[in-house]
Amino acid sequence: MANGEQVMRNKQVLLRDYVTGFPKESDMQLSTTGTITLKLPQGSTGVLVKNFYLSCDPYIRTQMTKPLSDAPSSFLTFTPGSPITGYGVAKVLESADARFKQGDLVWGFTGWEEYTVINATHIESLFKIENTDVPLSYYTGILGMPGMTAYAGFYEVCSPKKGETVYISAASGAVGQLVGQFAKLSGCYVVGSAGTKEKVDLLKNKFGFDEAFNYKEEPNLDAALKRYFPEGIDIYFENVGGKMLDAVLLNMRFRGRIAVCGMISQYNLEKPEGVQNLMSLIYKEVRIQGFGVLNYYHLYEKFLEMVLPAIKEGKITYVEDVVEGLESAPSALIGLFTGRNVGKQVVVVSRE
């Protein structure tokens, strides 16, 4: 190899083929035979990184589906045979972009592999990590995309007021646990739902929710919501969709707001469930607003100014579910859809 260029093994997690229905480990493939030359390709304007932490997020499932002919152009999907891509924390080995230099720690879109060349498009949402006196893995969670999602969705989309009632589904997840804590800091009454007793305990005892319940033990979601919100819900932070949304619609208050962050209950269905109670919107003047974090990253500095001190002062806490090694990534991703993870699901590729 000329000029001493180093050739390294590059383990990867590839998408085998488009997924239909519930994802299986066999939909992905661990490739251990690939190599990479640790140098940016000739003419690249990208950044070569070594990956440390990868983020398992429910939205990844939506990119494993064969795109419909009428899909909006903003709807990205993976390519079978190529590595899964997603958020991660990495170290810059070489940079052709003046904003990054060798040795920088960064978070943003990277690949499910040991080394990645991040191209010019994805550099636009690559952030340099300036604060390293917190766990680096936090940049896949509370200090990364899920944190910004919680912040933008709660403060920008829901316009919370002190004393309002807030309901969060999938409340112990990467985003939900933060929305609940933000809502408490804003003086709201906060109830969350999750799918195990352990998670319900976390919500009440660790994250300080006023109430929490196990939705799997509720034969009637409408009745459960009426129990916790006798006066109705002002703000619903929507992470699950389907039947839960239908029950929530019956319990919204006048001029309530629903921020639609995700609909995890729907991602594995070939045909989404129908939502029937949309007429509730009319009489109660409810607003439902979809949002994507990509359009709120201009608020990232402002977000850090709020959340970094809150972490250091112990006013906000964060629970991660960390698994070791790229080999564990497929099952960790699938675990999101059975609710196996407790807190933010992180995969460690390397610690240095």
Add this chain to the structure above:
Amino acid sequence: MANGEQVMRNKQVLLRDYVTGFPKESDMQLSTTGTITLKLPQGSTGVLVKNFYLSCDPYIRTQMTKPLSDAPSSFLTFTPGSPITGYGVAKVLESADARFKQGDLVWGFTGWEEYTVINATHIESLFKIENTDVPLSYYTGILGMPGMTAYAGFYEVCSPKKGETVYISAASGAVGQLVGQFAKLSGCYVVGSAGTKEKVDLLKNKFGFDEAFNYKEEPNLDAALKRYFPEGIDIYFENVGGKMLDAVLLNMRFRGRIAVCGMISQYNLEKPEGVQNLMSLIYKEVRIQGFGVLNYYHLYEKFLEMVLPAIKEGKITYVEDVVEGLESAPSALIGLFTGRNVGKQVVVVSRE
């Protein structure tokens, strides 16, 4: 009768019983035997009126359903055996409220009968008619509740910008025909749908829509919308719900807005259709906002300042479907749900 109090026949249209499914004429009953003493009852703080025009509106159907135990308190229903109530134009015969006097022309909530005592609650949404150089029946439509609905829904809820694309369902109806004309005045591209060729012609040739189509002739609503909105829809004014909303969701543009005014396709169903494409909200950051006109009447004077000159200058036109006599009211109301009316459905009770 003491003091020369006049006793008059008072024909009424009564609700026979709560309605399930599609309403029938036999769900209502014309009573021709009742009488009324033309004097406010002792201690009344209301207004006695003679009704001239009654307004047939789709929302009336929702008040004919037996209220569910979990219905919001704002959800009003009629009482079997009592007259239907709704918007109308009337003349004040006697008033115990200082804001109205004998001889005033008014519009607001009244009864489906010849004479009505409007009680104190309903007086709060009773408007004195100051401008009589337009057809009085317009106060059931363009200058009344439907006009304010179109105005509030389009300008306040949808925040239109010049050059945006606007789609309106039930577009030749009391509200839709106005939304389309407001959107043209705002410099938008406007497409409407309706259920007959006659209505489609009206939309294009009388109301100045850019395009219009008969939804009953479209086997695939998604394909129809893609034909008229190759670049997608910025604003959807929702009057019908169900399948139409599902097709629209697939065709909304980034940060598009949906004002939910009504869902006429759902009012006669025991169980509403499920809407499946709500995941479109997330990627496209679409906002769906329900609204009710009752909370926008503070804008009525501002609205009149815009719309009265526009009517007189011929910049806005309005089509009414007028039937004669209280006897015709039940079939006129039912006709809304088969699309029999062409334009705003009005019932004449008396012309003076």
